[in-house]
Amino acid sequence: MLRATLCLLTILAAGLVEAQLPFATGRQVAMSRSQWRMFIPDTYTHRPGDEVDLLVHFHGDSQTVWNNAAYADLNAVIVTVNYNGLSSAYRVPFQDTTLFDQLLTDAENRLRGQTDFGAAASFDTLAVSSFSAGYGAVREIVKSPTYRTQIDSLLAADSLYATTASDGTPLDSQMAGYKAYADLAAAGDKRFIFTHSQVATFGYESTEETGNELLQHLSLGTATDNGVGLGTLRYYRKAEQEGFTLHGARGATGDDHLAHLRYMGEWLGDLGLATRPPLGDFNADGRVDIADYTTWRDGMETGDTSIFDYGFWYANFGTGVGGNAVSVPEVGAITLLGCLSVGLVSSSRRRPR
Numbered sequence: 348m349l350r351a352t353l354c355l356l357t358i359l360a361a362g363l364v365e366a367q368l369p370f371a372t373g374r375q376v377a378m379s380r381s382q383w384r385m386f387i388p389d390t391y392t393h394r395p396g397d398e399v400d401l402l403v404h405f406h407g408d409s410q411t412v413w414n415n416a417a418y419a420d421l422n423a424v425i426v427t428v429n430y431n432g433l434s435s436a437y438r439v440p441f442q443d444t445t446l447f448d449q450l451l452t453d454a455e456n457r458l459r460g461q462t463d464f465g466a467a468a469s470f471d472t473l474a475v476s477s478f479s480a481g482y483g484a485v486r487e488i489v490k491s492p493t494y495r496t497q498i499d500s501l502l503a504a505d506s507l508y509a510t511t512a513s514d515g516t517p518l519d520s521q522m523a524g525y526k527a528y529a530d531l532a533a534a535g536d537k538r539f540i541f542t543h544s545q546v547a548t549f550g551y552e553s554t555e556e557t558g559n560e561l562l563q564h565l566s567l568g569t570a571t572d573n574g575v576g577l578g579t580l581r582y583y584r585k586a587e588q589e590g591f592t593l594h595g596a597r598g599a600t601g602d603d604h605l606a607h608l609r610y611m612g613e614w615l616g617d618l619g620l621a622t623r624p625p626l627g628d629f630n631a632d633g634r635v636d637i638a639d640y641t642t643w644r645d646g647m648e649t650g651d652t653s654i655f656d657y658g659f660w661y662a663n664f665g666t667g668v669g670g671n672a673v674s675v676p677e678v679g680a681i682t683l684l685g686c687l688s689v690g691l692v693s694s695s696r697r698r699p700r
Contacts, residue, residue: 367577368612371413376461378426379453386413386425387461392624395632397464398471399424400620401454405437406430406481406506407608415612418577422621423474426454434483434508441487447494474618476502478608489524500538500618501528505596505607507541509552509560517552517560525557526564532590533565539591540614542607545599558593562586569595578610579603592617627660635663 376385386409400423404412409427416425428450430436440446451470458468475498477485482503488494489501507525509517532539541561543554552560562569565588572585576596584595594614598606616622627635629642629652639660646652 367418368414368610369417371410371417373413374461376457378457379449382428382430383450383453384409384427384429385454385457386427387458388413388417388421388425390417390422390623391424392422393463394422394621397468399458399464399468400472400474401426401451401470402474402476402615402618402620403428403450403454404481405475405477405484407478411608412611415610415615418612419616420622421615422623423472424454424458426450428481428484432480434480437481437483437485438487441484444487444491447484447488447491472499472620473497474500474502474620476504476611476615476618477506478504478611479506479604482506482508486521486524489528491524492527495524495528495531495537498528498537500540500590500620501532502540502542502611502614502618503554504542504611504614505544505546505554505604507543507554507557508548509557511550511552517557522557522560522564525561529561529565529591533567533588535589537590538617538619540594540617541592542594542596542614544596544603544607546601546604547599555595558595562593565591567591567593569593576610577613579606580610580613625663627656627663629656629660635660635665 371386371388373386373388373391376387378385400421402416402421402423403426405428407427407429409429412427413425416423428437430440451473455468455470458464459466461468475485475488485501485503485506489498503525509521512518528537529539529541531537541558543558545555547553567586567588569584569586572582572595574582574585576582579598579602581597582594583597584593586593596603596607598604624632625635627639629639629646632638643652643656643660646656647654
């Protein structure tokens with residue numbers, strides 16, 4: 348009986364873990380190479396000037412990446428890159444130093460081809476992430492000073508291995524680009540999130556060992572971290588300096604390794620990408636304030652907003668980037684009835700005869 352109860356609790360717990368992640372829906376756009384796929388979430392909200400944040404992710408089930416981006420409330424377009432094989436399947440094509448630029452150009456052209464974006468669309472913040480073997484591409488990309496400048500944030504989710512050098516440490520030539528990017532992040536110019544498991548490797552350096560190399564390069568020590576993360580993530584150490592953060596997660600199994608992909612939403616929200624505007628942000632400036640009240644009021648006259656939208660604005664007033672704390676304009680019953688009648692008249696005007 349006890350065993351059956353424990354099994355049931357385990358199943359329920361697993362269901363709760365899975366339930367933490369939403370299922371993302373949106374448009375999938377084919378790109379010039381079959382290994383590249385663009386995803387525009389159904390929840391995407393256009394920004395002024397049609398500036399678009401972009402996340403390029405290397406290696407891992409695309410739907411899993413999209414779900415985690417939804418969990419992190421990202422308001423960004425996502426390109427997933429998947430090649431069949433190990434790290435060399437990523438490394439070899441991206442040894443062509445123009446390939447990443449080709450990917451970005453292709454993504455921008457595909458985006459502009461969407462009727463709701465058009466020729467004015469352009470990329471703003473650029474984040475790159477990788478899981479496991481995807482580092483093979485990223486390592487080639489961050490060798491370039493031009494790309495290091497272009498990329499605003501980097502996430503290595505249990506995703507940096509290296510050849511063991513004669514001194515028993517990761518080979519310097521394979522770490523150079525990551526170290527250069529870590530320097531920029533530690534100085535506050537970029538964001539670099541490095542996560543690792545405790546999965547041991549034989550014949551080459553593990554993610555824990557390459558993480559140690561980055562810490563030594565930055566002269567950073569670690570602090571004990573007993574935190575519980577998303578899903579099955581459990582931490583044991585952390586290091587941080589300005590825009591550089593290292594998270595050491597417990598676990599030495601293949602499933603512990605996969606957790607860094609399954610639950611990468613734990614870190615996606617810290618990459619500086621745009622997030623979905625809160626309900627009530629009618630002018631899409633990232634905050635709910637007096638300006639949105641004006642937009643709502645004017646929209647009532649044109650039929651672009653409804654009386655029900657006022658509730659969202661009222662409930663979320665002061666939230667978002669730079670939210671203020673001034674008093675909320677109250678709308679009395681008479682005003683509400685007046686607005687409602689305007690809304691009904693406006694909608695009746697638009698109703699086809």
